[in-house]
Amino acid sequence: MTNTEVLIHDLVEKHGKNRNALMPVLQGVVACEKFLSEEAMVAVARELDLSAADVYGTASFYTFLDTKPRGKNIIRVCKTISCHMQGKEAIIKAIESHLMVKTGETSPDKKFTLLTANCLGWCHKGPVMLINDEVFPSITSEKAIEIIEEFAKKTI
Amino acid sequence: MSKYMVNLKINNTAIQVEEGTSILDAAKLLNFKIPTLCNHPDLSVAGNCRVCVVEVKGARLLAASCATPVSEGMEVNTNSEKVRIARKHIIELLLSEHNVDCTKCFKNGHCELQELASEYRFGDHIFIDLVKDRDKLRDISSPSISRDASKCIRCQRCVRTCDELQSVSALAVINKGDHQTISTFLNKPLNDVVCTNCGQCINRCPTGALYERNYMEEVWNAIYDPNKFVVVETAPATRVALGEDLGIDTGKRVTGKMVSALRKMGFNKVLDTDFTADLTIMEEGTELLTRLKRAIVDKDETVKLPLMTSCSPGWVKFQEHMYPELIDNLSSCKSPQQMFGALAKTYYADKINIKAENMVVVSIMPCTAKKFECNRSEMRDSGFKDVDYVLTTRELAMMIKQAGIEFDKLEDESYDSILGESTGAAVIFGTTGGVMEAALRTAYEIITGHEVPFTNLNIQPVRGMEGVKEASIKIKNTLPDWNFLEGVELKVAVAHGLANAKQLMEVVKSGKATYHFIEVMGCPGGCIGGGGQPIPTSAEIRKRRAEAIYAEDMGKTIRKSHENPEVVEVYKEYLTNPLGHKSHELLHTHYKVRKRY
Numbered sequence: 001m002t003n004t005e006v007l008i009h010d011l012v013e014k015h016g017k018n019r020n021a022l023m024p025v026l027q028g029v030v031a032c033e034k035f036l037s038e039e040a041m042v043a044v045a046r047e048l049d050l051s052a053a054d055v056y057g058t059a060s061f062y063t064f065l066d067t068k069p070r071g072k073n074i075i076r077v078c079k080t081i082s083c084h085m086q087g088k089e090a091i092i093k094a095i096e097s098h099l100m101v102k103t104g105e106t107s108p109d110k111k112f113t114l115l116t117a118n119c120l121g122w123c124h125k126g127p128v129m130l131i132n133d134e135v136f137p138s139i140t141s142e143k144a145i146e147i148i149e150e151f152a153k154k155t156i
Numbered sequence: 157m158s159k160y161m162v163n164l165k166i167n168n169t170a171i172q173v174e175e176g177t178s179i180l181d182a183a184k185l186l187n188f189k190i191p192t193l194c195n196h197p198d199l200s201v202a203g204n205c206r207v208c209v210v211e212v213k214g215a216r217l218l219a220a221s222c223a224t225p226v227s228e229g230m231e232v233n234t235n236s237e238k239v240r241i242a243r244k245h246i247i248e249l250l251l252s253e254h255n256v257d258c259t260k261c262f263k264n265g266h267c268e269l270q271e272l273a274s275e276y277r278f279g280d281h282i283f284i285d286l287v288k289d290r291d292k293l294r295d296i297s298s299p300s301i302s303r304d305a306s307k308c309i310r311c312q313r314c315v316r317t318c319d320e321l322q323s324v325s326a327l328a329v330i331n332k333g334d335h336q337t338i339s340t341f342l343n344k345p346l347n348d349v350v351c352t353n354c355g356q357c358i359n360r361c362p363t364g365a366l367y368e369r370n371y372m373e374e375v376w377n378a379i380y381d382p383n384k385f386v387v388v389e390t391a392p393a394t395r396v397a398l399g400e401d402l403g404i405d406t407g408k409r410v411t412g413k414m415v416s417a418l419r420k421m422g423f424n425k426v427l428d429t430d431f432t433a434d435l436t437i438m439e440e441g442t443e444l445l446t447r448l449k450r451a452i453v454d455k456d457e458t459v460k461l462p463l464m465t466s467c468s469p470g471w472v473k474f475q476e477h478m479y480p481e482l483i484d485n486l487s488s489c490k491s492p493q494q495m496f497g498a499l500a501k502t503y504y505a506d507k508i509n510i511k512a513e514n515m516v517v518v519s520i521m522p523c524t525a526k527k528f529e530c531n532r533s534e535m536r537d538s539g540f541k542d543v544d545y546v547l548t549t550r551e552l553a554m555m556i557k558q559a560g561i562e563f564d565k566l567e568d569e570s571y572d573s574i575l576g577e578s579t580g581a582a583v584i585f586g587t588t589g590g591v592m593e594a595a596l597r598t599a600y601e602i603i604t605g606h607e608v609p610f611t612n613l614n615i616q617p618v619r620g621m622e623g624v625k626e627a628s629i630k631i632k633n634t635l636p637d638w639n640f641l642e643g644v645e646l647k648v649a650v651a652h653g654l655a656n657a658k659q660l661m662e663v664v665k666s667g668k669a670t671y672h673f674i675e676v677m678g679c680p681g682g683c684i685g686g687g688g689q690p691i692p693t694s695a696e697i698r699k700r701r702a703e704a705i706y707a708e709d710m711g712k713t714i715r716k717s718h719e720n721p722e723v724v725e726v727y728k729e730y731l732t733n734p735l736g737h738k739s740h741e742l743l744h745t746h747y748k749v750r751k752r753y
Contacts, residue, residue, distance in 0.1 A: 038342060042753040051325030051350060052341035052753045060331045067342075 005043050007032055012047045022048060022058055026065050034074065034113075035066040063117070071106040071113040073151050076130040079116035082123035091127055092116070094141035095148065111155050112148065164230040179221035179232055180208055188234050191243070191272055193250075193362050194311035195222040197694045198680065199320060205311045206246050207272065211236045218242055247272050252283035254363065255290045255306035262302075263364035266550075266691055269309060270363075297345030299369055299531045300353035300524040308338055308365035314357035321680055322654040324474065326351040338365075341753070350477050350752055352654065354470035354678045355524030355548075355687015368524050368688060371545040372555055378516040378544070379422040386516045387504075388423040389496045389575075390414060392430055392586030393522040393683035394549045396704035400690040400697075401553030402563040407700030409708055412568020417556045418520075419569060425508075428571045429519065430578030432492040432499065433585040433594070435726070436467065437717035439743055440489045440591075441599045442734035444673055445638075453640045460484045462649075462664065462671040465591050467491045469529035470678030470687070472747065474654050479661050480749040485674075488744040492585065493519050493526055494535050496575065497542030498742040503730045504575055516544045520552050522586070522686030525678065534745045548688025577722040580613075580708070580715030587702040588652035588682035589618035589625060592675040596629065596648070598718045603631055603638040613715055619706075621681060621699065623656035624649060626671075648673045653680040 001009065011028040015021035022044070029040050036044075036059050045052045059065040066074075077083070077092050092103060095114055099107045106113040122128040125137035129144055136147055160175040166183050173182045178201070183190050194205035203223030210221045213231035218239060221232075233239060251273060258264050293305035312329060315338060319325045326349050330339040340349045358366045378384050395411040404410060418426045444463050450456040466472055466487040475486060490498065496519070501512040519526065523546075529535065530543035547555070556563055571577070581597055584590030593615045600608040608615060608629065617627035628647045631638075649671045651657045657676045663669045679685045681698035684705060709715060717723065731738045 041341070045753055051328070053328035053330075053339075053349070054319075054325050056341050057328035057330050061329075 002039065004029075004033065004037065004040050008040065008043045008047055012044075017048055019048065019050065022050070022055065026055075026059055030065055034070040034072065035068055037069075041067070069106070071110050072155050073111060073131055074113050074115060075148065076115045076117035076120075078118075078120045078122070078126065078128045078130075080119040080123075082119075083126035083128055086126040088127040091129070091139060091141050091144050095144055098145050098148065111152055162226045162228050162230075164226050164228070164232065166232045167234055173226055175225075177226050179210055179212075179219065179224050179226055179230075182226050183210075183221065183232070183234055190221050190234050191275070192222060193268055193272070193309065194313060196313050196316075196360050198360070199313060199316040202312055202316065205250070205309065207243060207250075209239060209242055209246070210234045211239050244276055244278070247276060248278060248281065248283055250309050251278070252281065253286045254309060255287045255293075255304070257290075261307070261364040262367040262370060263307075263361075267364055268362035295346050296369065297347035298351065298353060298528070299347070300527040301346055301351065301355060301358060302367055302369050303346060304365055304367075305337055305339070307363045309363055310336055310338060311362060312338065313360040313362065314338060314366055317356045317360050320655065321356055322352070322354060322474075322678075323658045324350055324352055324354075324654060327357065352470040352473045352477070352678060353525035353528045353687075354654065356679060358524065358687055359685075359689065359691055359693050368548050368551070369527060370551055371527070371547060372551050372558075375518050375545050375547060375555070378518070383514060384516050385424050385510045385514055386422070386518060387425045387427060387500055388418050388518045388520060389427050389429045389432075389493065389500075390418070390520045391493065391522055391526075391683065392433060392583050392590075392705065393686060393689070393701070394520050394552070396586065396684060396701045396708065397522060397689045398549050398553060399563070401550060402556060404564060406697055407704045409704050410563075411708065412570070413563055413566040414520075414552075415571055416566040416569040417559075417561050417563060420561050420566075421555060421559050423518070425572045426569075427496070427500075427575040428578050428582075429492045429496055429521075430582035430585070431575045431720070431722060432495040433467075433582035434579055434717035434720040434723045435495055435499075435743070436489055436492050436585075436591075437581060437594050437598050438723060438727070438734045439495075439739060440465065440487050441595050441602065441717075443487055443489065444595065444599060445602065446735065448644075448672065449640065452644070462669065462674045463487055464673075465675045465677075466745075467585065467591055468525070468676065468678040468683075469523070470525035471654065471657060471676045473525065473528070473750070474657065474678060475661075476747055476750040477752045478658070479665065482661060482664060483747050483749060485664075486747055488746065490535070490743055490745045491526075491529065492582075493521065493546070494529065494542055494745070495743045497530070497535070498537045499575065499726070501538035501540050501542060502742060503726065507574070512538060512540055515540075517542065518545045518547060519543050520549065521546050522549050522683045522689045523679075524548060524687040526688070537742050549686075550688060550690060553690065574722050574725065577720055578712075579717055579720045580710065580712035581717040582720070583708045583712065584705055586683045587705045588621070588677050589615075589650045589675065590682065590705070591677075592618045592627075592648055592650050592673070594717055595673065595675075596646075597716045599646075600629065600631070601716065601718070603635065603641055604633050605635050606633065607716075612710075614706075618648065618650050618675075621652075621695065621702075623653065624651045624660050626650075646673070647671045648675070650675045652677045652682050652685075654678055 011025045045055045129136045194202045203220040208221045209218040211233040290306040295303040399410040450459040505512045527546040581594035651660045684701035685698045
């Protein structure tokens with residue numbers, strides 16, 4: 001068994017083989033591998049006796065269940081109206097030029113993927129940035145890059 | 157158990173219906189037609205197209221009548237001003253996302269969205285056209301089923317069909333919101349995924365988003381080619397459904413008219429797949445008895461039982477994908493369609509002095525999976541592609557119209573000979589339980605010398621629309637050769653629709669099943685409900701077609717496959733005996749393990 005198959009096997013042991021185990025299993029895979037590969041979706045389908053199309057359908061519905069390869073850290077900058085009015089555009093530009101990527105891309109060292117997100121519910125403290133599961137409110141361009149550098153140091 | 161009755165008014169008319177009835181069904185009882193698109197009698201309720209909205213007094217919003225149950229004192233209006241405006245807007249919104257190229261569409265004239273649009277007579281479009289990449293959204297990878305996402309209105313009938321009726325789920329809802337599409341795993345071509353080609357999705361698609369890969373032009377070209385000798389074979393289930401597409405009532409048999417039309421279209425010989433259905437019984441029946449002998453007399457533990465039928469190519473491909481461990485349980489017999497092609501281009505071509513390379517075999521099938529089957533690499537045992545083109549019942553109806561033939565005025569004609577004679581046992585191949593019944597009629601008589609112990613040869617326990625049927629026959633007074641079967645209770649099971657087949661396969665896989673022989677047909681109701689049959693389909697329509705099949709059987713003078721004089725003749729002249737050398741070469745095949753994922 002490959003590492004992915006072992007991971008999924010363990011997740012299914014934990015969450016069960018019912019259809020309602022699909023979401024936690026997919027979330028578990030994303031937590032470890034940052035995205036759902038074809039291999040992972042097939043393994044999940046096999047373990048839960050679902051069709052692969054069914055698993056892909058569910059994954060494609062949720063923004064946070066990515067089906068494209070992602071970096072070790074995923075940066076999401078809120079793009080919704082409050083954060084927009086508080087200057088998210090400048091922050092995105094700063095991150096883009098710092099990491100030398102466009103939004104949606106992964107840095108060459110595979111440490112970061114830069115994405116935008118819909119409202120994260122921090123309108124009172126925008127602009128807001130999310131790295132993996134951690135929220136960073138009221139950021140400036142400088143602060144964003146500082147935080148990203150700290151993550152870079154922690155990431156092997 | 158007594159059911160609660162609910163009183164309500166629809167369009168000011170009072171009605172009492174059972175609790176739980178939808179507004180849509182209650183309105184139907186009063187003959188008020190409410191338009192629908194996502195709703196289908198064979199499927200669960202989705203309520204996503206919103207075309208069936210009605211006004212319920214006191215409710216703030218319009219209600220989807222298919223998904224709203226009646227309640228006591230409810231007052232419904234199905235055609236108020238508010239309803240009419242909303243419904244028009246809903247249809248126009250669907251059209252704004254639909255590639256409206258009706259004149260070029262394969263479903264032209266058979267499209268439920270087109271029908272609604274024609275009822276409402278929209279003038280200018282009030283919404284902008286949202287279809288992007290209209291020419292890039294076609295998937296024609298499959299030899300059976302084509303998809304055109306630019307025509308899809310996302311009603312999800314296909315998704316529900318593939319899941320609920322077939323338990324395959326090759327199609328699913330992908331993405332969300334305005335990016336939502338109906339697609340396959342990672343949007344792979346249909347030919348590369350788990351699709352069995354059954355075509356049930358086509359039967360239920362309300363638009364031209366799903367349709368058969370059609371070969372009408374290829375067949376016309378063959379007919380017009382003076383160097384080609386074009387032979388046509390017709391499946392059992394086509395003769396009880398073709399009329400539906402040509403203005404004739406459901407359940408009316410049109411065998412003689414169909415033969416006449418095919419001759420008028422210019423086919424050189426009009427022959428019958430029913431002939432090879434009888435032949436299949438000889439081969440498959442012998443295969444069953446051989447496997448039983450190996451198991452009981454030789455105590456051979458490697459012999460695979462239960463034997464499973466292999467006539468339905470959708471079912472065969474399902475098994476190759478889903479239950480590779482049971483693949484050797486499938487009968488090695490080719491389907492009647494393919495047996496016909498292999499014999500036509502060898503034995504028959506020689507007999508009528510035609511070179512096989514100049515012969516074109518066309519088959520008329522109630523099926524889309526047959527198109528895939530004839531393209532399988534194993535199906536070239538004559539040295540050529542055994543069956544060149546497969547047309548659905550629907551395609552044949554279109555070609556008959558194109559030829560300007562007034563179908564209802566045709567006189568009945570008979571099939572050509574040889575390979576045209578058939579028995580009642582062959583005709584019933586067209587409906588669930590039929591192959592089993594035909595096999596039992598012959599096998600029992602081979603073993604005992606007596607007819608099966610059922611009134612008029614009608615083996616009722618394997619008939620009907622129950623999802624999985626079981627039956628058993630106690631074998632008594634065997635002939636000397638078959639002594640080892642004396643007292644054996646022959647146990648059989650029959651399933652139709654792949655969801656039912658899956659249930660049955662799970663029992664077999666668990667080792668708890670004690671069946672000797674299993675018949676599976678991939679489509680609900682068997683071939684009469686096939687993916688190539690006239691649209692629409694429903695339980696009632698399938699029942700009427702099945703009744704017609706049994707009527708055709710009763711009308712035949714010979715009703716047992718082994719008594720078909722042409723079958724006897726072909727064995728005498730060419731094949732020698734069932735499972736003989738020639739049979740193995742031409743009439744049997746093998747299967748491939750395919751990936752489920």
